[in-house]
């Protein structure tokens with residue numbers, strides 16, 4: 001059971017609740033984050049009796065379990081949050097937001113070529129990994145800060161916002177200096193110190209679903225970021241691991257309308273990692289937009305066959321242009337501007 005304190009409550013108000021509980025013979029602990037105080041009553045399972053605690057001063061509500069969405073939940077009648085994607089675009093409004101670029105930033109020339117092409121085709125942000133979370137320690141790990149500099153240069157040249165992954169809490173400040181949006185990858189969705197660290201800085205966060213995470217775990221990971229004060233979280237469905245072998249991951253698109261129902265956070269879809277196959281990226285992009293996704297993140301490469309990572313799921317520049325053109329009727333059908 002948890003006792004959620006009102007936003008303006010003081011430590012004394014929470015201590016009062018703890019002493020009331022103590023008097024009733026219950027142990028409890030105060031969980032305090034930047035924007036919320038919560039008292040968890042320990043060792044209570046089974047039937048729920050709020051013990052009259054909701055009448056104590058500055059108590060907001062008493063809930064049976066310690067897993068509710070407090071910041072990320074949808075309030076009836078309210079619109080999806082609009083999260084800035086650099087200075088010129090947002091995710092979560094009526095306009096579909098497409099983020100595109102290479103899996104890894106390989107060179108200055110590679111990045112600038114792709115950036116110009118995806119900008120021309122209608123993308124609003126450039127993706128590209130500077131710090132790469134590779135499965136093998138013997139695979140290319142990214143160019144690090146040099147790649148961040150090239151991403152910033154590409155932003156200067158094209159006006160595209162920059163989305164790039166941060167792998168560790170130690171790099172949050174460095175990546176936030178260059179990026180418009182910090183990506184937390186699938187492998188790190190459960191890494192709560194990193195979630196807190198990106199919650200304590202001001203740049204928006206693109207949070208990818210862990211490939212074995214349930215929807216509840218995914219949303220609670222977003223909650224970790226939000227309790228630290230950063231409400232600019234973009235969720236990203238990128239496929240989950242199943243028994244299937246014809247795809248790299250199984251793209252779980254039902255999560256899109258379900259997240260729309262339960263959460264006010266915008267949700268985008270990554271059909272590149274979500275399928276792992278070049279020929280499936282366009283149809284699944286269309287499907288994602290048709291079922292209500294606020295945007296897409298797509299891997300694009302000048303020469304996919306020569307890509308240093310994820311070439312088999314990357315579109316070439318022409319394929320990406322065609323994808324963008326083909327999205328228009330699906331965007332219109334789901335009530336969006338293209």
Ligand code: PEP
Nearest residue numbers: 103185186187208238273
């Ligand atoms: C990526 O976006 O290149 C990436 C590594 O994605 P994920 O974390 O979804 O595997």
Ligand code: MN
Nearest residue numbers: 103299309310
């Ligand atoms: Mn990739």
